[in-house]
Structure formats: structure tokens, C-alpha cells
Amino acid sequence: xxxxxxxxxxxxxxxxxxxxxxxxxxxxxxxxxxxxxxxxxxxxxxxxxxxxxxxxxxxxxxxxxxxxxxxxxxxxxxxxxxxxxxxxxxxxxxxxxxxxxxxxxxxxxxxxxxxxxxxxxxxxxxxxxxxxxxxxxxxxxxxxxxxxxxxxxxxxxxxxxxxxxxxxxxxxxxxxxxxxxxxxxxxxxxxxxxxxxxxxxxxxxxxxxxxxxxxxxxxxxxxxxxxxxxxxxxxxxxxxxxxxxxxxxxxxxxxxxxxxxxxxxxxxxxxxxxxxxxxxxxxxxxxxxxxxxxxxxxxxxxxxxxxxxxxxxxxxxxxxxxxxxxxxxxxxxxxxxxxxxxxxxxxxxxxxxxxxxxxxxxxxxxxxxxxxxxxxxxxxxxxxxxxxxxxxxxxxxxxxxxxxxxxxxxxxxxxxxxxxxxxxxxxxxxxxxxxxxxxxxxxxxxxxxxxxxxxxxxxxxxxxxxxxxxxxxxxxxxxxxxxxxxxxxxxxxxxxxxxxxxxxxxxxxxxxxxxxxxxxxxxxxxxxxxxxxxxxxxxxxxxxxxxxxxxxxxxxx
Amino acid sequence: xxxxxxxxxxxxxxxxxxxxxxxxxxxxxxxxxxxxxxxxxxxxxxxxxxxxxxxxxxxxxxxxxxxxxxxxxxxxxxxxxxxxxxxxxxxxxxxxxxxxxxxxxxxxxxxxxxxxxxxxxxxxxxxxxxxxxxxxxxxxxxxxxxxxxxxxxxxxxxxxxxxxxxxxxxxxxxxxxxxxxxxxxxxxxxxxxxxxxxxxxxxxxxxxxxxxxxxxxxxxxxxxxxxxxxxxxxxxxxxxxxxxxxxxxxxxxxxx
Numbered sequence: 107x108x109x110x111x112x113x114x115x116x117x118x119x120x121x122x123x124x125x126x127x128x129x130x131x132x133x134x135x136x137x138x139x140x141x142x143x144x145x146x147x148x149x150x151x152x153x154x155x156x157x158x159x160x161x162x163x164x165x166x167x168x169x170x171x172x173x174x175x176x177x178x179x180x181x182x183x184x185x186x187x188x189x190x191x192x193x194x195x196x197x198x199x200x201x202x203x204x205x206x207x208x209x210x211x212x213x214x215x216x217x218x219x220x221x222x223x224x225x226x227x228x229x230x231x232x233x234x235x236x237x238x239x240x241x242x243x244x245x246x247x248x249x250x251x252x253x254x255x256x257x258x259x260x261x262x263x264x265x266x267x268x269x270x271x272x273x274x275x276x277x278x279x280x281x282x283x284x285x286x287x288x289x290x291x292x293x294x295x296x297x298x299x300x301x302x303x304x305x306x307x308x309x310x311x312x313x314x315x316x317x318x319x320x321x322x323x324x325x326x327x328x329x330x331x332x333x334x335x336x337x338x339x340x341x342x343x344x345x346x347x348x349x350x351x352x353x354x355x356x357x358x359x360x361x362x363x364x365x366x367x368x369x370x371x372x373x374x375x376x377x378x379x380x381x382x383x384x385x386x387x388x389x390x391x392x393x394x395x396x397x398x399x400x401x402x403x404x405x406x407x408x409x410x411x412x413x414x415x416x417x418x419x420x421x422x423x424x425x426x427x428x429x430x431x432x433x434x435x436x437x438x439x440x441x442x443x444x445x446x447x448x449x450x451x452x453x454x455x456x457x458x459x460x461x462x463x464x465x466x467x468x469x470x471x472x473x474x475x476x477x478x479x480x481x482x483x484x485x486x487x488x489x490x491x492x493x494x495x496x497x498x499x500x501x502x503x504x505x506x507x508x509x510x511x512x513x514x515x516x517x518x519x520x521x522x523x524x525x526x527x528x529x530x531x532x533x534x535x536x537x538x539x540x541x542x543x544x545x546x547x548x549x550x551x552x553x554x555x556x557x558x559x560x561x562x563x564x565x566x567x568x569x570x571x572x573x574x575x576x577x578x579x580x581x582x583x584x585x586x587x588x589x590x591x592x593x594x595x596x597x598x599x600x601x602x603x604x605x606x607x608x609x610x611x612x613x614x615x616x617x618x619x620x621x622x623x624x625x626x627x628x629x630x631x632x633x634x635x636x637x638x639x640x641x642x643x644x645x646x647x648x649x650x651x652x653x654x655x656x657x658x659x660x661x662x663x
Numbered sequence: 664x665x666x667x668x669x670x671x672x673x674x675x676x677x678x679x680x681x682x683x684x685x686x687x688x689x690x691x692x693x694x695x696x697x698x699x700x701x702x703x704x705x706x707x708x709x710x711x712x713x714x715x716x717x718x719x720x721x722x723x724x725x726x727x728x729x730x731x732x733x734x735x736x737x738x739x740x741x742x743x744x745x746x747x748x749x750x751x752x753x754x755x756x757x758x759x760x761x762x763x764x765x766x767x768x769x770x771x772x773x774x775x776x777x778x779x780x781x782x783x784x785x786x787x788x789x790x791x792x793x794x795x796x797x798x799x800x801x802x803x804x805x806x807x808x809x810x811x812x813x814x815x816x817x818x819x820x821x822x823x824x825x826x827x828x829x830x831x832x833x834x835x836x837x838x839x840x841x842x843x844x845x846x847x848x849x850x851x852x853x854x855x856x857x858x859x860x861x862x863x864x865x866x867x868x869x870x871x872x873x874x875x876x877x878x879x880x881x882x883x884x885x886x887x888x889x890x891x892x893x894x895x896x897x898x899x900x901x902x903x904x905x906x907x908x909x910x911x912x913x914x915x916x917x918x919x
Binding site: 507551552553571573574575586589591 | 864
């Protein structure tokens with residue numbers, strides 16, 4: 107009996123250990139934190155981080171995926187319908203899935219991207235740019251079912267990783283640039299059958315329909331894409347999702363009103379898809395400021411009280427903390443330079459500066475169309491209480507043009523835009539105290555931050571930048587402790603777009619990220635030869651000797 | 664800063680723009696003008712007067728000037744130069760057939776609007792100025808002669824319009840070609856002034872006309888990106904001398 111109890115205890119411990127070292131959901135937990143408690147790699151030894159292996163996929167395109175890790179195997183999607191299972195010990199592919207995509211008629215604004223798998227039991231789930239949801243067998247990569255979420259010929263597409271909630275696969279879609287009506291769907295893990303759909307733009311007679319004050323049935327093509335991945339609070343039984351921009355993106359004349367639930371965070375009942383509350387960040391948006399940024403769930407003490415909050419660094423340039431039980435506004439502030447709002451009122455509604463909608467002559471507004479933060483993910487570390495936000499500064503000139511509803515899947519922006527030329531497009535990594543909204547540290551960059559963040563129990567923040575550097579910050583001070591140029595830098599919107607992730611295998615912690623078309627896996631160098639990674643990566647130009655004198659530049663000379 | 668924006672704009676097209684950028688409705692000159700501004704203006708100038716890339720309004724076409732030839736150049740690019748291939752469909756930031764036809768049509772409208780500057784100067788006098796009083800060889804190489812700090816000019820007459828050449832002589836900061844933005848860096852009491860050849864969030868690579876330098880940003884005492892060109896404005900030359908220089912530069916077609 108005693109032995110049995112001990113055995114059960116050991117098994118329980120073993121399972122907790124394994125669980126701690128695995129990365130089985132898109133953001134490593136349902137709260138979308140991108141936090142891992144692993145701390146074998148930590149602030150005192152991260153300078154010994156070195157490349158373990160590299161896997162070149164051979165598939166061109168932009169990689170925005172977060173790999174999953176379970177039981178020694180990495181599961182990754184790539185662009186253009188590709189996916190792999192990879193032996194994490196060697197970097198060798200175990201299977202390769204290649205989805206045939208339509209050669210014509212796809213309405214995708216930003217390329218045939220994909221951001222990752224969801225995993226439940228023996229099944230993997232992925233979206234495809236032709237607006238399907240697939241279930242694959244994780245051992246073989248064989249497709250188990252293929253559900254059509256919407257008609258790609260009407261402008262629908264899908265790029266986000268699904269979210270598993272109980273017995274359902276919950277997934278968003280993309281396409282608000284193509285005169286569509288957005289939704290969040292839930293499908294049966296078992297059969298692929300659709301269980302519910304939440305339309306992000308209400309139809310006539312539904313609550314919220316009064317915020318579409320037109321006579322042209324603008325709701326039918328009102329946008330509201332859901333191209334991020336949501337979060338889930340099992341105790342409150344609520345799913346949180348960020349909703350994208352209204353359509354047409356930049357011209358509100360055909361859709362007067364606040365345009366619910368575009369540019370909002372919504373809380374849904376995962377069993378029924380019914381909306382429980384909403385908070386609209388940008389009513390009647392005219393700058394394409396999708397509110398799809400991940401809603402991060404955190405439990406914090408505010409003024410001595412335990413609060414369940416949801417945090418979001420929004421594309422409109424404001425950072426928000428809401429009570430996630432009811433959607434009530436707690437605080438908000440601009441985390442980048444912005445010119446469109448005088449501030450937020452007591453309910454968090456923006457007080458808009460009048461006259462800043464796009465014009466025929468062009469109207470400069472900050473932040474840019476890409477926003478203060480785009481889809482690229484922030485992370486929240488419960489041990490430091492800080493959220494780490496990759497922020498982008500910049501402005502844009504927005505123009506308006508005549509409205510003409512196009513035949514799908516033509517793009518329907520309602521206007522054009524171009525980068526303002528006199529405002530610096532820079533960026534910063536910002537550490538924000540979740541309880542107070544105070545900025546604790548900031549690391550400034552010469553270009554916008556379009557990569558994603560991982561934070562760990564080792565007091566570390568990992569980030570891959572647009573020049574191809576993977577770097578590690580001290581989570582409490584912002585000091586750069588390690589960096590490596592992966593060679594993926596192909597410009598300020600290229601470089602490393604995929605979020606780094608971490609896992610434990612054979613007792614060793616790994617850091618893993620896609621950079622360019624290759625997956626890089628890192629571990630600590632054996633022994634105590636610190637700084638080797640820096641020797642490889644960081645040719646030092648700290649003295650003023652002309653570099654021609656040094657080996658590294660002889661090729662140039 | 665200009666370099667940052669130009670580079671960003673180019674890359675936004677070369678790489679799929681995940682930030683949600685998108686062009687306007689298809690098929691009209693207005694939409695084509697946006698595509699031109701986002702893809703082409705970075706090198707060919709907002710009005711087609713050239714810059715890093717050739718002038719598009721002078722009527723001189725190094726790779727053929729018919730619509731079909733220009734179309735082909737846009738689709739395939741020019742190997743061995745900075746001109747990338749923009750063909751390959753509407754995805755991933757590349758252009759489809761309709762886009763490129765629109766851009767060709769838009770380029771034609773630029774040429775229609777351009778007011779050509781006639782060559783009134785004297786080529787021989789301009790050459791003498793270039794190698795003598797103007798001291799242009801200090802920074803610019805022609806046919807293997809001259810300095811390396813500024814752009815090589817052996818083909819500049821085929822790349823830039825006379826109006827653009829004149830502008831660069833009188834207002835060198837009007838267009839600063841990528842990789843020739845000035846920077847001044849001080850470290851440990853020494854200062855390097857040169858042009859930025861590359862940079863990232865941690866490092867910057869500088870060329871002073873003679874040697875390359877590579878700095879960690881965090882290790883320098885002062886880093887000053889210069890708003891103006893390193894090239895002086897030749898306002899002390901007479902109007903006639905400027906015209907002579909323009910005539911000489913315009914004559915440079917890579918045959919020397």
C-alpha cells in the first residue's frame with residue numbers, strides 16, 4: 107500500500123516535471139503569457155548559450171510560427187501550408203506535411219503565413235490560408251479531418267494558431283481587407299464539426315447592430331477579423347479574443363457608428379459562443395488598428411486587492427488593463443507616441459482628436475498603420491509582475507478615396523496610406539509593471555519591434571529582432587545579457603518574426619526559434635567556457651582600429 | 664533617418680508585409696502611383712528623377728524603353744545591380760501582371776510631367792572643373808580614378824537626369840543615396856566621420872573613404888547621424904560652371 111502511494115506520488119511528480127518542461131499550447135498556457143518557469147538557463151549563465159543545431163526547411167517565406175514541444179518532438183508549421191514534426195535531439199524531421207493550396211483566388215493581404223499548431227491528445231490542429239481547419243495525426247502527419255471554415259473565394263483566410271478549450275478547437279479567421287464579416291468558431295476535436303460561431307459584426311436586430319448606422323448593409327462586409335489567438339480562464343469559463351479592424355479599413359463613411367465588435371476585446375462562453383462582455387479599444391476606426399493583440403491574463407494585487415485582469419498592448423498605441431470578470435476598464439496609457447486621442451475617459455473610451463480621419467490630401471497620424479504593436483506577441487512574467495512589450499514608433503499619412511465595393515476577393519481598404527517621412531520609425535522593448543502600469547525599463551532600438559517575446563523563470567526575456575538577432579534581456583533590468591546574429595536579417599520587417607519558445611529535454615533547457623527559413627535550437631555550452639557565444643556572434647568593433655586589420659573584414663577589403 | 668525609411672519601404676515590399684500594409688484598389692493610375700511610391704521611389708525618386716537607381720523620365724533606357732521592355736525589367740530585375748525582380752504574383756510583396764502594367768503606365772505619366780533641363784554647359788570645361796577646382800575626385804571615382812567615399816559616377820549620366828544632377832550639386836542633401844548617409848562617431852577621444860554601410864540594433868558599420876570601422880553602439884561616446892550630406896553644396900560655383908559640370912556628368916555613360 108505504502109509502495110503504491112509512493113509510486114503514485116513519484117508518477118505525479120514525474121508528470122509535473124514533464125509538464126513543466128513541455129510547451130504544448132501556442133503561448134505555453136491558456137493565459138497567453140509566453141512565460142516558462144524553466145530557469146536552468148538564467149541571467150547568470152545565459153552568456154554560455156550556443157547553437158545546438160539548425161534545421162533548414164527549404165521552404166521559402168516568412169516564418170511566424172511558435173513551435174510546440176512534447177515528449178522529445180517539436181511540432182511546427184511554416185508558410186504556404188507546410189508543417190513538420192522534428193526530433194528535438196537532432197533537428198531531423200520525422201514527417202513533413204504539405205498542404206496543396208489554391209493557386210488562384212486567395213485573398214491574403216500579407217502572404218501565405220501560419221503561426222502554429224494547437225495540440226490535444228494525439229491530434230494537431232492548424233489553420234490554412236484557404237480558410238480551412240485541419241486535424242493531423244501527430245505521429246504521422248496524416249490528415250484526420252479537413253473542415254472548411256469559410257469560402258476563400260469570398261476573401262476569407264486563416265493564419266492563426268487555434269486554441270484548445272475543453273473538447274473544442276477554437277479558431278479565428280482573417281480577411282477584413284476583403285469585404286468579409288468576421289467570426290470566431292468552435293469545432294469538435296473529434297469530428298471537425300462546427301459547434302458554434304460568434305459573428306464579430308452583429309446582424310440586424312442583434313445587440314450591437316445599432317452601432318452600424320448605415321442603410322447599405324455594411325455589417326455584411328464589416329470586417330472584424332480574428333487573426334490572433336485568444337486566451338482562456340477555466341475558473342471563469344471565459345474565452346478572450348481580440349477583434350480586428352472594420353471594413354473598409356480606412357474609410358468610415360459607409361459605416362457610421364462605433365462598429366461593434368471591431369477593434370474590441372470580447373469575452374465568450376466557450377460552451378455556447380455567446381458574448382459575455384466586450385471592451386472596444388478603437389470605436390469607428392479609420393487607421394487599420396486591429397485589436398487582435400493577445401489578451402494576456404494575469405492575477406495581480408492592486409492597491410492591496412487581488413484582481414483578475416486582462417492586459418493588452420493595442421495596435422492603437424494604448425496599453426490596457428481590464429477586469430477580466432466583467433470587462434471594466436482599470437487603467438490605460440499610450441505606450442508609444444500617438445496623436446489621435448487626447449486620452450481615455452473613465453471607461454477607457456478614447457477621446458478622439460477631431461479631424462484626424464484620412465483625407466484626400468493626406469492626414470498624418472501616429473502611430474502608423476502597423477501600430478504601436480501588431481500581432482507580434484508580448485509576454486507576461488508572473489515572477490517579476492511585468493509585461494514585456496515589443497513596441498514600434500512611427501506615423502503614417504492616410505488618404506481617403508472613393509468607395510466602391512469590389513468583387514471578392516479584391517482588397518477593399520477604402521483608402522491608401524504611406525509612411526510619413528519625417529517621423530523616426532524606431533522601437534523599444536518595454537517592461538511594464540502589470541499592477542501599476544508603470545514602465546520599469548526600456549531598451550530602445552533603431553527600428554520598429556516586429557518580433558515576439560518569451561520570458562522565463564530564469565529572469566530572462568528573449569526576443570528576435572528584424573535584423574536577425576536573437577537576444578536575452580535581464581527581465582528585471584533590461585540589460586542585454588546575450589545576443590546572436592542568426593543571419594536572418596533581411597530588413598526591418600524581416601529578420602526573426604517567429605516567437606522564441608523553450609523546453610526541457612534530457613534534463614537540459616533549450617531555446618528554440620525560427621529565424622529566416624531555419625529553425626535554431628540553443629542550449630548552454632557544456633563546462634564553464636563562458637562567452638563563447640559572444641565570440642561567435644559579436645565581432646567586436648569596440649576599438650577604433652580599421653576593421654581591415656582584423657580577420658572578420660578582410661573579405662571586404 | 665532617411666535611410667531607415669527608404670530601407671523599410673523597400674523591405675516592406677520585398678518581404679511579405681505582416682504589419683498589415685496593403686495597396687489600394689487595383690487598376691487605376693492612383694493605385695499604381697501608390698505602388699510606385701512604395702516600391703520604386705526608394706531608388707528612382709518620387710518623381711522618377713533617379714537616385715540610387717536610374718532616372719526614369721529622361722527617355723534614356725539602359726534596358727529598353729518600350730512598354731514591354733520596361734515591363735520585363737520590372738518583372739525580372741537587373742542581375743548584378745540593385746534592381747530586384749518584382750514579378751511573381753500578388754503575394755509576398757511582389758507584383759502581379761496588372762500591378763506592373765499599372766506601374767509602367769504611371770512611369771509614363773511621370774515622364775510626361777517632367778520638365779527636362781537642357782544641357783547648355785560645356786563638357787570639356789566641366790571635366791576640367793571636376794578634376795580641378797571642384798575637387799570632386801576627392802570623393803567620387805570615375806573610370807577607376809578618384810576617391811571612394813561618395814558614389815561611383817562612371818555611369819551617372821545614364822542614371823540621373825540633368826535636373827537631378829544639378830540638384831545634387833546645389834543641394835546634396837536633397838537625395839542621399841542609400842549607404843551614403845553621413846555619421847560621426849567619437850570614442851576615446853578619437854572621431855571617425857564617414858558613411859553608414861550597414862547597421863542594426865547593436866552595431867554600426869562605417870566607411871571613411873579609406874577604411875572600414877565596426878562599432879558596438881553601446882561602446883561609443885557619441886554617435887551623430889548627420890542630417891545633411893557629407894558632400895558640400897557647390898553654391899560657390901557660378902551658374903555657368905554648374906552647367907558645365909552638369910554637362911560633363913551627363914556625358915558619363917560608362918564608356919570611359
